[in-house]
Amino acid sequence: MKLAVIPGDGIGVEVTAEALKVLRKLVADLETTEYDLGAKRYNATGELLPDADLAAIREHDAILLGAIGDPSVTPGVLERGLLLNMRFALDHHVNLRPSRLYPGSRSPLAAQPEIDFVVVREGTEGPYTGNGGAIRVGTPHEIATEVSVNTWFGAERVVRYAFELAQTRRKHLTLIHKTNVLSNAGAIWTRAVETVGKDFPEVETAYCHIDAATIYMVDDPARFDVIVTDNLFGDIITDLAGAVTGGIGMAASGNIDASGTNPSMFEPVHGSAPDIAGKGIADPTAAILSTALLLRHLGRDEEAERVERAVEADLASRGTDPIVTSEIGDRITAAL
Ligand SMILES: NC(=O)C1=CN([C@@H]2O[C@H](COP(=O)(O)OP(=O)(O)OC[C@H]3O[C@@H](n4cnc5c(N)ncnc54)[C@H](O)[C@@H]3O)[C@@H](O)[C@H]2O)C=CC1
Ligand SMILES: CC(C)CC(=O)C(=O)O
Ligand SMILES: [Mg+2]
Secondary structure (H helix, E strand, O other), X not given: OEEEEEEEOOHHHHHHHHHHHHHHHHOOOOEEEEOOOOHHHHHHHOOOOOHHXXXXXXXXXXXEEEEOOOOOOOOOHHHHHHHHXXXXXXXXXXXXXXXXXXXXOOOOXXXXXXXXXXXXXXXXXXXXXXXXXXXXXXXXXXXXXXXXXXXXXXXXXXXXXXXXXXXXXXXEEEEEEXXXXXXXXXXXXXXXXXXXXXXXXXXXXXXXXXXXXXXXXHHOHHHOOXXXXXXXXXXXXXXXXXXXXXXXXXXXXEEEOOOOOOOEEEEEOOOOOOOOOOOOOOOOHHHHHHHHHHHHHOOOHHHHHHHHHXXXXXXXXXXOOOOOHHHHHHHHHHOO
């Protein structure tokens, strides 16, 4: 298994080290190549994602990423110039973000009967494409735009992926959008669900606006099985999903090129957390669960299940002890 590793910034470095402990124990044929991308390299050389690095990264079976972003760099420079550019260049159109409330998790909703849903977030469009600009900057007449790009091609393919996923689960798909206001984009997403849904008659569909979805995710999360949504709404709702299932340090994700042309990239949902970076207290569970997604993506289901079982066992016995990043990684690795 040829794995490109991008620890990145802040706690990305700390949690990736723990995820690698797990993979090194599980995968006998693991070959890792680390890429120095992120704030340190940018501040030293001005480089974000050089063509040579991207070309080398393409040659791997998958990518393991920590997090990108640092207070020493203007907001957006690393996030757009490195992270989003990589997602776009590798056509990571499916951003897969499962949420499950494991027994023992520290969730404000721990009394809920079951929380187990997957957000299928579109990964290459929406307002994240960089389609916008600013004029008259610094004047009282400044105008800025961030245009949300929504294509039939882009919506149809993630909606189809979401239906296929729902077909293998509880056969329920919820579209989350804001069609009452964003009616042009909303029309594409609604029609994509109606059209693709004809090929999946067993899958029941539902719709909710993004604002109401934040209510249901807290007071009735069991209603969700598979959620499909655009890039921005999916970004926001999956931080909330992490919070209700035990904390953002539990939320794993896969940036997937469902065509299989490019390597997919697996990373925790969270960012570089400058507020706790360097303290050794970041929860590495999300990064470790991201390796389970990676393994399953590469057809290594048995190893993926071993990771999930080891995490489950650790959570069941974690109690309320303070989190120590390396101790959690060591315990999960030992439990594999
Ligand atoms: N995929 C990525 O690489 C992402 C990068 N970012 C970037 O990360 C930087 C910080 O962004 P924030 O908005 O602060 O989001 P963040 O996700 O880094 O942190 C939000 C809050 O969650 C906590 N947190 C995050 N991960 C945790 C973990 N594993 N264990 C325990 N607590 C955890 C942090 O301490 C903080 O209080 C920014 O530069 C941002 O652009 C943000 C989100 C995703
Ligand atoms: C920093 C953003 C580009 C990414 C993000 O917040 C996410 O993918 O969840
Ligand atoms: Mg996010």
